[in-house]
Amino acid sequence: MHLAIELANTVRARRGAVCDELQTPADLAAWLGRVRFLCAVPVDDEALSTVGSAELAAARGIRTAIRAIAGAVSASQTPAAADVESLNAAARMAPRWQELAFADTEPRLTTRHGAPVMTGAIAEVAADAVALVAAGHLGTCAAPGCVLLFLRDRPNREWCGNSCGNRVRVARHYDRRRHAASDGEAV
Template sequence: MNETVVTDARGAALPPAPGADRHTSLDFADTTATLPAGQSYDLLAAPDSAMRWLALHDLTTPEVRLYEVCAQRMRTLRDHVRALFTARVDGTTPPEKSLRAVNEALTALPTAPLLAWDGAQGPRRVQAHPTDQAVNHALATLAADAADLLTGPDADLLAACGSAPCDRFLLRTHGRRHWCSTRCGDRARAARAYARRSRAPDDAPRPSVPRDAAVHR
């Protein structure tokens, strides 16, 4: 069955996963998700929705307008961040291209304040990001946050949602919780309850036979 992608996903999107308030890169990775019944959503599927996401996270200014090439760059970096998160959760080696992509995003902008000069104020240093570099600034910020998450104390809390088919990430907040939302938790518990109720009779334990029982022919 073909997967149905919800492009305007504001109504379909799950609430932020635990830890998204501490790491913007976690919420960035979770801007796409797989839903039951062969559906999924993508909050970066179009320039307008990508712009809304950036504005919501204070990563751009109102006068900036995105084009499809900008949204595509965001989706590409998201795929690489997700690959790094998956490798951390699974304990595997991430793709070299994903490491390279995050490092390229980190170094796309100068870290030192730039030199500005005008007649009223003369020379001064400014941390300016021209409009044409707005996406570079946003991606650099997201890449830096992902690197901080993967190398900081929260790295051991990073987990994948344990309620199939959801493929979002989260930070475990207590115990061994691996659900990114109440909706996923309810679905996982319902699936387990259904599995218990629908066990075949052959799976039930059989009564034991006394050792001294005789078989009469």
């Protein structure tokens, strides 16, 4: 699981219509609550209660940049400079470090951050996207009607999951059979 892909995929296609799962600050808080275990910045319930329209706008802006960059890279095109800068600017807001402390003789590391919790958590998504794009691991699903992104874990991967891959293969098979039948061949 990657934060960038999870955020990008809050835009989904359902029954032919594109749905946005981040309409309100409460939607963003719920999403962050589901992915907080991926965040290096501690996202607790108190922090989630502070999510407002500014955080929603920031998350949606990052999501737009991630999707635009992934689409360009998947099409072997150079992403728009504005999208790259938007993502980089957001990633720069995630300063974090670890501090060493001791409980008696036991060393303990504590992650500290210089940004407000919500700003840091959202910026972390941007930092994840930067790393995925730079490594060539962010892909857009090639299945018709699908708008999801996926982790390109092998060079020939084209689909977000088995269901999209199966749907495309079944459609190809159906087209071959239909063309063979229309040409008068035995099916």
